[in-house]
Amino acid sequence: MQFDGRASKILVIDHDRTTLEMIGLRLDVAGFHPLTARSGRAALEMLEASRPDAVILEWNLPDMSGLDLLRAMAAMPGRHAPVLLVGRNLAVEDIQAGMQLGVRDCLAKPFSGAAVLERLTRMLKRTGAAPAPARAVVHINA
Amino acid sequence: MNALMTSRTLAPSLTMTLDVLAAEIELAGARCIYLDRIIGDVMEGLPDADRARLVEGMHGVDLLAQHLTSLSAFARGLSVAVPEDLTVPVGGAMSEVTLGALVERMTAGLGGGDGDADEAEEASAGDIDLF
Numbered sequence: 398m399q400f401d402g403r404a405s406k407i408l409v410i411d412h413d414r415t416t417l418e419m420i421g422l423r424l425d426v427a428g429f430h431p432l433t434a435r436s437g438r439a440a441l442e443m444l445e446a447s448r449p450d451a452v453i454l455e456w457n458l459p460d461m462s463g464l465d466l467l468r469a470m471a472a473m474p475g476r477h478a479p480v481l482l483v484g485r486n487l488a489v490e491d492i493q494a495g496m497q498l499g500v501r502d503c504l505a506k507p508f509s510g511a512a513v514l515e516r517l518t519r520m521l522k523r524t525g526a527a528p529a530p531a532r533a534v535v536h537i538n539a
Numbered sequence: 540m541n542a543l544m545t546s547r548t549l550a551p552s553l554t555m556t557l558d559v560l561a562a563e564i565e566l567a568g569a570r571c572i573y574l575d576r577i578i579g580d581v582m583e584g585l586p587d588a589d590r591a592r593l594v595e596g597m598h599g600v601d602l603l604a605q606h607l608t609s610l611s612a613f614a615r616g617l618s619v620a621v622p623e624d625l626t627v628p629v630g631g632a633m634s635e636v637t638l639g640a641l642v643e644r645m646t647a648g649l650g651g652g653d654g655d656a657d658e659a660e661e662a663s664a665g666d667i668d669l670f
Contacts, residue, residue: 415562415644422569426576485558507558507615509608510569 404430405521408449410440410466411483412459416506420453423510424517437461441469449478451521453513454500456484456491464491467498479524481517483508547630551649556627557618559648561611563641568607575600 407429409420417433424431432447434440437458443449452470456463463482471477482495482503492503502520504512551559578597582590629649636642646652 413562413644413648415559415566415648419562419566419569422566422573426569426572507561507565507618509612509615510565510572511608 404428405450406430406432406447407451407453407517408432408434408440408443408447408478409453410434410437410458411453411455412436412457413455416455419510420513423514427514429517435459437466437469440466444470444473444478448475451517452478452480452499453517454480454482455506456482456487456495464494464498467495467500471498479520481513481520483513547633549630549633549646549649549651550626550628552623553621553625553627554618554623555649556629557614557621559645561614561618562648563645564607564611564614568604568611571600571604571607575604 407424409417409424409431410433411417411420412435414435417435421431421433432443432449434443437460440454440458444452454463454466458466461469463484467480470480477499479501480495480499482492482500483506484491484503485506487503487505492500495503501524502516504516575597578593578600582593582597585593633642633645636645643652
């Protein structure tokens with residue numbers, strides 16, 4: 398498989414430390430460059446500074462709603478990263494509202510690390526937002 | 540605030556409890572996968588004899604990761620299957636958890652706080668707390 402050597406930056410926004418660490422580890426092993434934020438405010442600062450290739454966003458944040466954060470992201474100048482929306486009991490109306498503001502896929506909690514990776518990769522390919530992960534993972538079978 | 544004190548009075552839904560358990564097992568699995576990657580990286584610079592031993596260890600870590608991700612999937616499946624109105628008192632079980640950071644995270648996930656450990660708690664995330 399050919400990789401272009403550039404790790405895609407993925408911003409994961411979630412208040413839950415377990416989720417953040419789990420997704421961060423899985424992204425890192427898969428060759429992505431994970432960035433994490435635990436609040437909407439921190440996420441906006443990170444978006445401004447790092448310009449990620451994709452965003453994994455938890456709908457319920459402590460300081461602002463997912464919708465408010467998506468509106469703020471949409472108002473930012475430049476290219477907008479595709480968003481994978483995650484959350485518990487996501488309402489259809491929330492997903493539809495998110496779709497108008499950059500959400501390209503959604504995943505209900507609880508989820509596995511494998512499911513997040515699969516949905517993220519599919520979203521990146523579909524939107525053409527970024528190439529595949531930079532590092533090929535080689536498994537050696539004993 | 541001591542997360543264990545908070546967790547003593549918690550009675551979350553069984554669904555939420557299983558979800559939190561699934562998430563923690565999934566994280567343990569992700570840590571194994573990460574360790575597996577590190578072992579793979581280290582192996583590249585080793586002589587053949589040492590590599591053989593590490594391959595064995597790597598295989599064990601890989602199996603452990605699969606074991607944990609399967610258990611996590613099982614817990615997630617159970618959380619979907621159980622009635623939503625069932626609640627469980629988690630205090631007694633939580634007192635068996637001896638890692639401070641884990642108690643903090645699980646208590647937050649079960650609705651007993653926001654999981655904001657201060658810097659000292661972060662620094663001692665791997666310490667064993669004996670109650």
